[in-house]
Amino acid sequence: MLTFRDDAVTAVILGIMQDAGLPHIGCTCARCTAAFDDPARVAYAACLAIVDTRKKRNAEERGEGAELRRETAKVYLVDATPDIKFQLNLLAGVLGTKPQQPTRLRQPDAVFLTHAHMGHIGGLPQLSKEAMFVHDLPLYATPPLCELIQQTRLWSPLVAELDFRPMSGGESVDLGDGLVITAVPVPHRDEWGVGTVAYRIQGPNQSLLYLPDIDSWDEWPEAEATLSSVDVALVDASFYSRDELGGRARWPIRW
Numbered sequence: 001m002l003t004f005r006d007d008a009v010t011a012v013i014l015g016i017m018q019d020a021g022l023p024h025i026g027c028t029c030a031r032c033t034a035a036f037d038d039p040a041r042v043a044y045a046a047c048l049a050i051v052d053t054r055k056k057r058n059a060e061e062r063g064e065g066a067e068l069r070r071e072t073a074k075v076y077l078v079d080a081t082p083d084i085k086f087q088l089n090l091l092a093g094v095l096g097t098k099p100q101q102p103t104r105l106r107q108p109d110a111v112f113l114t115h116a117h118m119g120h121i122g123g124l125p126q127l128s129k130e131a132m133f134v135h136d137l138p139l140y141a142t143p144p145l146c147e148l149i150q151q152t153r154l155w156s157p158l159v160a161e162l163d164f165r166p167m168s169g170g171e172s173v174d175l176g177d178g179l180v181i182t183a184v185p186v187p188h189r190d191e192w193g194v195g196t197v198a199y200r201i202q203g204p205n206q207s208l209l210y211l212p213d214i215d216s217w218d219e220w221p222e223a224e225a226t227l228s229s230v231d232v233a234l235v236d237a238s239f240y241s242r243d244e245l246g247g248r249a250r251w252p253i254r255w
């Protein structure tokens with residue numbers, strides 16, 4: 001379980017692996033074999049959380065000497081990965097429990113999806129009735145990705161519990177007190193035509209770009225300007241050589 005700075009906005013990396021995590025299903029390479037044998041070597045799929053533990057002032061109380069009022073920390077998750085139960089558990093200390101159910105974690109305050117690939121939406125079923133059973137959970141995603149999820153009948157019980165917040169590329173959501181999240185469209189393999197976004201997170205003091213998946217920096221004319229506009233950029237990892245793929249198809253496959 002992680003602990004967080006008091007009275008701050010913190011970005012926490014909850015995973016760095018490709019969609020399927022480590023070990024990778026069906027892989028017998030030395031690294032995966034070691035991870036299958038030793039839970040300490042397991043690593044989760046790429047995921048970011050933004051945790052806001054700032055104390056709030058009433059608007060009319062702002063200024064010197066105003067009494068600071070503690071509210072429940074705000075916890076925002078970027079992507080719902082297949083490892084979501086472990087990743088939320090890392091946030092247990094800051095999420096806290098439900099007032100009426102002291103043995104159940106409070107749901108995050110919102111989930112932001114980057115795109116529709118399994119490593120980024122594969123944790124959504126864990127939020128449904130059979131598992132966490134969220135209620136009115138704000139879900140930010142591109143408008144066509146919201147529609148795709150809403151139209152997927154398999155997930156209709158979960159859809160009823162989500163509060164869809166369609167957010168197109170370039171749009172922002174103001175989460176209060178100088179914390180603003182902006183969707184940034186990026187080129188990435190897109191089987192459903194729903195787009196892929198990175199998120200630019202503007203905190204009270206610093207900015208961060210979270211860009212877990214991109215196919216080609218050359219196909220993104222705004223790359224340099226976007227990357228140079230933030231204090232920290234967390235970006236899709238690169239292979240140093242094709243040999244690292246171990247005979248698998250090279251991504252991105254052109255559709």
Ligand SMILES: [Zn+2]
Pocket residue numbers: 024027028029030031032033
């Ligand atoms: Zn492997």
Ligand SMILES: [Zn+2]
Pocket residue numbers: 115117188213
């Ligand atoms: Zn992807």
